[in-house]
Amino acid sequence: NAGVTQTPKFQVLKTGQSMTLQCAQDMNHEYMSWYRQDPGMGLRLIHYSVGAGITDQGEVPNGYNVSRSTTEDFPLRLLSAAPSQTSVYFCASRTESTEAFFGQGTRLTVV
Amino acid sequence: AQSVTQLGSHVSVSEGALVLLRCNYSSSVPPYLFWYVQYPNQGLQLLLKYTSAATLVKGINGFEAEFKKSETSFHLTKPSAHMSDAAEYFCAVSGTAGNKLTFGGGTRVLVKP
Numbered sequence A: 001n002a003g004v005t006q007t008p009k010f011q012v013l014k015t016g017q018s019m020t021l022q023c024a025q026d027m028n029h030e031y032m033s034w035y036r037q038d039p040g041m042g043l044r045l046i047h048y049s050v051g052a053g054i055t056d057q058g059e060v061p062n063g064y065n066v067s068r069s070t071t072e073d074f075p076l077r078l079l080s081a082a083p084s085q086t087s088v089y090f091c092a093s094r095t096e097s098t099e100a101f102f103g104q105g106t107r108l109t110v111v
Numbered sequence B: 001a002q003s004v005t006q007l008g009s010h011v012s013v014s015e016g017a018l019v020l021l022r023c024n025y026s027s028s029v030p031p032y033l034f035w036y037v038q039y040p041n042q043g044l045q046l047l048l049k050y051t052s053a054a055t056l057v058k059g060i061n062g063f064e065a066e067f068k069k070s071e072t073s074f075h076l077t078k079p080s081a082h083m084s085d086a087a088e089y090f091c092a093v094s095g096t097a098g099n100k101l102t103f104g105g106g107t108r109v110l111v112k113p
Helices: none
Strands: A004-007 A010-013 A020-026 A031-037 A043-051 A054-057 A064-067 A076-078 A086-093 A108-109 B003-007 B008-015 B019-026 B032-038 B044-050 B056-058 B066-067 B074-078 B087-094 B101-103 B106-113
Touching: A004 A076, A004 A086, A010 A020, A020 A086, A020 A108, A020 B074, A043 B101, A076 B008, B003 B101, B008 B019, B019 B032, B019 B087, B019 B106, B032 B066, B032 B074, B044 B056, B044 B066, B074 B087
Parallel strands: A010 A108, B008 B106
Antiparallel strands: A004 A020, A020 A076, A031 A043, A031 A086, A043 A054, A064 A076, A086 A108, B003 B019, B019 B074, B032 B044, B032 B087, B056 B066, B066 B074, B087 B101, B087 B106
16 A cells, blocks of 8 residues: 655745645545644644535644645645745645554745 | 643663653544654654553563553553663654644654663
8 A cells, every 4th residue: 555645755846836735535534634844833724524525624724725626635835835835845644543644744945 | 722841852862771762742533652763764663552452562672651640641661671762752642633643843863881
């Protein structure tokens, strides 16, 4: 099993550009989430999904969109990148009672 | 709303000494609790989890944690630190409606020879 696969691993954007971070899991998990990690702030939840077609906002959703058209995929869209979105982004999947499985992360720099 | 507080953003221990990382949580329902470890430039790896079975949970690499409902705590310990334990550790809780997984701010462990 590949687990949770995130692409790309690194990305540099100019302010105002848009992009999509990809996340795919092959474990048939119903829950998927996106987090951002910033120094001293732990992991903060951006958006999450409890199943295909169902998404909800987390703690820091502004500037990001998500959709969940299939169980496997949960892409994160940055609509108009800002320097404040420079961060490391992690995708995770889990079932209701299990631990979360994480991708390797995407290091995003917005200049 | 559920929340997690990790006391101490940085902990320094000598090799061979006890490692103690503190985690307190709030949750309106019986929680699931987790400890994760993150090595530099890597993703998060599960150390151990509490899911309402035994209150003392043993994990990988010699770590264990004890769930204390009365204290709303889930502290992580290891009797003897190794250099390889240098990493950042995160406590997380899940349990409220929507099953969000909420993380604490993390504790970075430095192991001195």
